[in-house]
Amino acid sequence: MTVKRIIPCLDTRDGRVVKGVNFEGVQDLADPIELAQYYNESGADELVFYDITASQEGRALFAEALNRVLAVVKLPLTVGGAINTTDDFRRVIDWGASKVSVNSGAIANPDLIDEAARRYGSGRVVLSMDVKRFDGGFRLFSKGGRIDTGRDAVEWACEAQDRGAGELVVNSIDTDGVRNGFDLDLLAAVAGRVTIPIIASGGAGKMEHFAELFEEIPVIDAGLAASIFHTKEVNITALKKYLSEQGIPVRL
Secondary structure, three states, rough: OEEEEEEEEEEEEOOOOEEOOOOEEEEEEEEEHHHHHHHHHOOOOEEEEEOOOOOOOOOOHHHHHHHHHHHOOOOOOOEEOOOOOHHHHHHHHHOOOEEEOOHHHHHHHOOHHHHHHHHHHHHEEEEEEEEEEEEEEEEEEEEEEEEOEEEEEEEEEHHHHHOOOOOOEEEEOOOOOOOOOOOOOHHHHHHOOOOOOOOOOOOOOHHHHHHHHHHHHHOOOOOEEEEHHHOOOOOOHHHHHHHHHHHOOOOO
């Protein structure tokens, strides 16, 4: 079993960290700068910054908040939100992001994955997928989980890998914010078809859910969560100690 990563996620809107349930009912939660500074010392392996309404609102990523985070964060940072062109990739990388996450922009123009991988390397290209159960399968959504693309999510994951994506973030709309555990069926379906690293997102509510994730699907590379880390209901250092005691390899 490879060393597992624990990744907090800053979902931002109008420069503030927010959180909802099933991608709805989004409420203000915290200042992203304060949380970035907290995660520098918390034992997190990486940090993700999403501008969650940029694509839906048809605007550029909220640069002011991102640059304030980049100025203080010491962790590898993945950035997403209104990434529609290779110039968007370049701009975010030039600002200091380690990796760039693309979602709706790649759905609209799949060639963007190929172009970004050629220009910046697959290791910097992260495909984020917002997925919901539909008619016995898994359907891909865009624009922050608002638009049903009609596409099969697992097939999209395979296509993204073939085009050069170096990592997947699999976001379950069904389990988002519910705190009953990760969507293991969805994650197993994706993991059974791709070989690139997968970050599981959506549903974590307690330490045991991370252990269940890594034990049930050992090929999953990382667990991502937001509010349970932001509110300090789950301490990342304590979580890693717990996982290590369960025989799950983590960086302590």
